[in-house]
Amino acid sequence: MIFAGCTAVVKTQVKSVAENFIEMFDGLEDCAEREQKQKILEISSxxxxxxxxxxCCVLAFHLFIVIDKMIDEKKLTLENALVLLKNIGYCKEMKYIRSIWFEEPPLIKIFQKLIINEEKKKEEKNERRLIDLCECYLLLNDEEIPDELLSIIVPCLLKIASKKDKTEEIQKEVETALLALGNIGFWELEEELYLKEMKDIINYHQKHHNLTRLAYQSAWQFFIYRFFNDDSLEEVIANKLHFAREARREIEELTRCIDWKRKKEGRRRKEAKEVRIIKRWIQTFEKFFLSCSLWNEEYEEIIGxxxxxxxxxxxxxxxICKGCISSLRNAAQNRDVKVDDLLKGRAVDAVLEEIQRPTLNGKIAFESLQFFTNVSRRLKEEADGETDEAKRKLEKRKIFEKMEVEGYEDLIISFHEIFYFIDKKKNINIICCC
Structure with a gap:
């Protein structure tokens, strides 16, 4: 057995679906190529x-090293391995897992070499294999990507992502390519490598609605990561592609699609794809609020x-709740986001509601306190030409009135002690607003 000795460990840690995965994976090496394809589909399910x-538990059992060994010993064809790895990468992305195990040699190095070698071919180049290699590499890799690889991978996948056919097969191809591109992270790219193509992809969808919801979110995620290192993109993002308007519409439509009060059925409930996409949008907002500066009415509505x-x-x-609080914390930190907009969007009310939960999560509590820390600091800053002293005092009074209405007279005072403790323990410079 490939995973000999692992099943007993899994049995004590996780539910039986992981055991079924391991048992089915163990049988792959004894199957013919066609039967392997069918088993890979079942494994993906x-x-x-x-x-x-x-x-996470399954990936931790050196899965990628085992797959590499199977390829090397010709017990798994490269084509079947790519299908399996792409499905692993898709699930890893949708479940927010950092794939540290893929970074163990030798599989990541093999993929880098295969991509470069396939690109160098002239007459015998296998375009489908190159696409699969690029998608697997991006979906599974969360570490630094060499410039040489980016110059191959980005144009290759943008070519697929630019397909406009609305058939289910093409939509799935486009979705996978954009999901992979959205996982590039903060690595810097020359605008010539992507800007025109990605603008065209988003513009075309806004007119013809050819992308899936996940594909559209992934296209924006790719853009926001680029914006983090290149603030010159904000004019394109804000005023030409209307990120705030589009993002708000998407998450509000997704919100209406979800039965938020649905109870668990039996031992498990498969998470709806819409829930996963909302998680990704909220994560994108977290990154966006760190750098945005062209604050306008469209952006104000994102808070709400x-x-x-x-x-x-x-x-x-x-x-999702934690992601929302983190996004609001980053918005409160950004000097271009007006404190009054946080009030109008009821962000202060939301964070206060969270703090008074009887079973408050420690991480969420910290994010909530940081939100008020950021608001405190903003209220203490000098007026910037748009906010005069009278308006600043009015905003400050509104915030404290909300806290008093909710029964937070004592909490207002205790914030001083909490902030002081964080300042001492976390080396954070905090200025309270009294």
């Missing part, structure tokens, strides 16, 4: 059923949308 902890997602998710989807 099992990965979809796994929760985040289960998939985040608060609505927070209220819908806070009882059943605590991970």
């Amino acid at each position: 099992l990965m979809e059923e796994m929760d985040r902890k289960e998939l 949308s985040i608060v609505r997602v927070f209220r819908a998710s806070k009882d059943k989807y605590r991970e």
Whole structure:
């Protein structure tokens, strides 16, 4: 057995779906190529059923080293391995797992070499194999990507992502390519490598609606990561492609699609794809608020949308709830986001609601306190030409009145002690607003 000795460990840690995965994976090496393809489809379905902890557990058992060994010993064809690895990468992305195990040699080095060698071919180049290699590499790799590889991978996948056919097969191809591109992260890219093509992809969708929801979110995620290192893109993002307007519409439509109060059925409930996409949008907002500066009415409405997602998710989807609080914390930190907009969007109310939960998560508590820390600091800053002293005092009074109405007279005072403790322990420079 490939995973000999692992099943007993899994049995004590996670539910039976992981055991089924291991047993089915163990049987791959004894199958003919055609039967392997069918088993890989079944394995992929099992990965979809796994929760985040289960998939992490399975990946931790040197899965990529085992796959590399099977390829080397010709017990698994490269084509079948690519299908399997792409499905692993898709699930890893949708379940928010950092794939540290893929970075173990030799598989990542082999993929880098295969991509470069396939690109160098002239007459015998296998375009489908190159695409699969590029998608697998991006979906599974969370570390630095060499410039030589980016110059091959980005144009290759943008070519696929630019397909406009609305057939289910093409939409899936486009979705996978954009999902992979969205996982490039913060690595810098020359605008010549992507800007025109990605603008065209988003513009075309806004007119013809040819992308899936996941594909569209992934296209924006790719753009926001580029913006983090190149603020010259904000004019394109804000005023030409209307990120705020589009993002708000997407998450509000997704919010209406989800039964937020649905109870678990039996031992597990497969998470709806819409829930996963909302998680990705909230993560994108977290990154966006760190750098945005062209604050306008479209952006103001994002605050309200985040608060609505927070209220819908806070009882059943605590991970989304935490992401919402983190996004609001980053918004409060950004000097271009007006404190008054946080009030109008009911962000202050939302964070206060979270703090008074009887079972408050420690990480969410810290994010919530940081939100008020950021608001405190902003209220203490000198007026900037748009906000005069009278308006600043009015905003400050509104915030404290909300806290008093909710019964937070004592908490206002205790914030001083909490901030002082964080300042001493975390080396954070905090200025309270009294």
